Amino acid sequence: MMQGEGELNHLERPSPLNEREKVLIQDSWAKVYENCEDAGVAILLRLFVNFPSSKQYFSDFKHVEEPEELERSVQFRKHARRVMNGINTLVESLDNSDKVASVLKLVGKAHALRHKVEPVYFKFLSGVILEVLGEAFPEVVTADVAAAWTKLLATLCCSINAVYEELGWTSLSTSTG
Numbered sequence: 001m002m003q004g005e006g007e008l009n010h011l012e013r014p015s016p017l018n019e020r021e022k023v024l025i026q027d028s029w030a031k032v033y034e035n036c037e038d039a040g041v042a043i044l045l046r047l048f049v050n051f052p053s054s055k056q057y058f059s060d061f062k063h064v065e066e067p068e069e070l071e072r073s074v075q076f077r078k079h080a081r082r083v084m085n086g087i088n089t090l091v092e093s094l095d096n097s098d099k100v101a102s103v104l105k106l107v108g109k110a111h112a113l114r115h116k117v118e119p120v121y122f123k124f125l126s127g128v129i130l131e132v133l134g135e136a137f138p139e140v141v142t143a144d145v146a147a148a149w150t151k152l153l154a155t156l157c158c159s160i161n162a163v164y165e166e167l168g169w170t171s172l173s174t175s176t177g
């Protein structure tokens with residue numbers, strides 16, 4: 001089995017978010033988004049420290065190891081902002097499934113075709129988001145809030161995987177190793 005293929009096949013799409021879960025996500029996100037810049041940097045830094053291979057896709061800092069130096073990279077900070085803005089759009093659009101689908105389609109397409117990012121990195125990023133939010137906002141991220149976020153992020157990964165599959169990612173992934 002090629003790298004990433006198992007991930008594509010074995011992720012189960014969670015049930016849609018219910019109204020309570022949407023409110024839990026929107027309320028908790030509002031607190032996080034007040035510190036958008038810091039939260040984004042903390043999340044991306046954790047991704048690159050815990051999963052150093054995720055740096056391979058970023059020309060400006062793929063060989064940088066020091067977290068302090070990573071944080072200073074313009075490309076790093078720009079992507080941290082983009083990730084936070086992407087999640088913000090999803091959170092704002094929880095009642096608009098067409099919008100959610102179209103945002104995830106765009107993100108999936110760009111990362112598969114242009115940046116050639118293995119889809120498993122979206123799963124790593126999702127885990128890191130939960131971890132960092134739980135640590136940074138322990139009073140906000142209760143067990144119920146964490147469960148709602150887990151569901152949203154699993155949905156995100158499933159949708160991204162579906163886009164990759166539609167694009168025939170398995171053949172692409174052989175060329176990127």
Ligand code: HEM
Pocket residue numbers: 054055057058075079082083084085086087107110111114115117121122125
């Ligand atoms: C929720 C998850 C993510 C969102 C919302 C997101 C969003 C974006 C956006 C909006 C762009 C620029 C637009 C474009 O090129 O089409 C971008 C670029 C990029 N993303 Fe992501 N991204 C996410 C996850 C990831 C992950 C997990 C990786 C790899 C580990 C990654 C790697 C890249 C790279 C390499 C670029 C190009 C950077 C550059 O040229 O400066 N992204 N991302």
